[in-house]
Each structure stands twice: as structure tokens, then as C-alpha cells.
Amino acid sequence: MARLIGGTAAGILGWFVLATLLNLALRHGWPDYAAVEKAMAFTLAMMAARLLVSAASSIGSGFLAARIGGVRAATIAGAILLLMFLPIHYMLWQRFPAWYHLAFLASLPLLGWLGGRLARGGSR
Numbered sequence: 001m002a003r004l005i006g007g008t009a010a011g012i013l014g015w016f017v018l019a020t021l022l023n024l025a026l027r028h029g030w031p032d033y034a035a036v037e038k039a040m041a042f043t044l045a046m047m048a049a050r051l052l053v054s055a056a057s058s059i060g061s062g063f064l065a066a067r068i069g070g071v072r073a074a075t076i077a078g079a080i081l082l083l084m085f086l087p088i089h090y091m092l093w094q095r096f097p098a099w100y101h102l103a104f105l106a107s108l109p110l111l112g113w114l115g116g117r118l119a120r121g122g123s124r
Contacts, residue, residue: 004076007069011077011112015061022053040095047100054104055111062115074116078109 026049027034033046042050061081062074082105089101 003069004073005069007065007067007073008076008080010068011061011065011074012080014064015057015077015081015112018057018060019053022056023050026050026053040092042096047096051100051103051107055107058107058111059115059118062112062117063119064115065112066116066119071113071116071120074119075109075113078112081108081112 027037030046030049033042033049036042036046058078058081061077065074065077085105085108089105093101
């Protein structure tokens, strides 16, 4: 049980660390993105890049969680991240297209689980 809890916590923390580092890279590597980030006036390409940052973070998070606590920890971490982001995306619903919210929210548990499966070599 301790490994499950530790893996879940590591997965959640890992998601935020990865997302922050990748977003910093995006911000520093794409001046136009940095210019509109505070206003959240993203182009289609910028929204796609943000979804890729989240996808990579979710897979990495699931991988980390599963290495510590198994695929179940990765799945739980993804579900908790989904629950954490639901109210935020509800508040931001008018600022982005519905497909963006749905892609982001659905990817959290699904790609977290996939990352967990990758850590376990697809078994279990």
C-alpha cells in the first residue's frame, strides 16, 4: 500500500515538474508563445503545443508512478490529475474550444495509464 501511495504521489508531482519544465522550454523557444501566454490568446499551433506538453507530462508521470507503485498508481495519479483540473477547465471553458478541454482532460488518465503500461513493458 505504501508503494501505491508513493507511486501515486510521485506521479502527480512528476506531472507538474515535467509540465513546468516543458512549458518553460516552450516559452523560451517560441517568443510568440511567450508574448500571448498571460492573455491566453493562443493560436491553434500553440494550443497543439500545450496539448503535447501535457501529453508528454502525462506519459512521463504514469511511467514514474508505475516504476514506484505499479500501473494502478499511474492510473490513480491520472484520475486525481483529472479531478484537480476539472474545476480549472470549467472556469476557463469560454476561453478555449471544447475540443481543447476534452483532449486535455481525457489525456490525463489515459496517457498516465499508457505511461504506466510502458514502465511495466505492457504487462499486467
